[in-house]
Amino acid sequence: MAPKDSTREAHFPSIEKKHGEPMKYWFAVMKKLDSKKYPEQIAHLRENYGFSQAHANALVMFSRGSVSSRRHETSADYFKSIKPEQAKTMKKIFKAIQSKFPKLELVIAWNQPMLKNGDEYIFGASAATNHILIAPWDQQVLKEFTPHFAEYRVNKKTIALPNDWPVDEKLLQKMIKASIKK
Incomplete structure (x- = not known):
């Protein structure tokens, strides 16, 4: 279940718990994928690490500078x-x-x-x-x-x-x- 907090970081504790590595490790993985397009980054996390779509999206989007999934407040x-x-x-x-x-x-x-x-x-x-x-x-x-x-x-x-x-x-x-x- 997605956290009620719309920040990408709200997913980080679940990512660490499920995949057994600190976020520092996942940021290093994303650094290596920096030149790849969004779909390739998502696929890499899903295929190589077993990430769910939600966790992969949170990590990829955070790495690209988007800290929240919320676009409109009202x-x-x-x-x-x-x-x-x-x-x-x-x-x-x-x-x-x-x-x-x-x-x-x-x-x-x-x-x-x-x-x-x-x-x-x-x-x-x-x-x-x-x-x-x-x-x-x-x-x-x-x-x-x-x-x-x-x-x-x-x-x-x-x-x-x-x-x-x-x-x-x-x-x-x-x-x-x-x-x-x-």
Whole structure:
């Protein structure tokens, strides 16, 4: 399980414990891999030392100067980092949901805005290059509402909407209501 601390260093005690070497040793290994690309560094740690993806990523990214996996502290920070049209649509999506369900908390998780009901994630959204992805966390809800999104691309866990999607407040609210009931 990933530590709640988003710093790369939060993984270091687990790396030392699991692989039996101090971080000084692992930094020396990374120094030797300095000229390699990210995928090669990850593969080397996984194949030669049995690192998990999370531990390999933490070590590689720390060695490359990234000390935290957190890119956005707030939803406002997230919205500033995406195209204005996407930000406008996503803000409308979250506003439509929170107007009906004000107790849902808007948080940043996995570097994107998510709605939580207590400790449970209910809904998330993210901006891709040419579309916005929305994701009800409950797969039954996604399956149930797929027909309502027939004109869009429905993936395994997400729905791809155009950046300028005319927000269907009632549909989103029904999805959230179904998610909360489950």
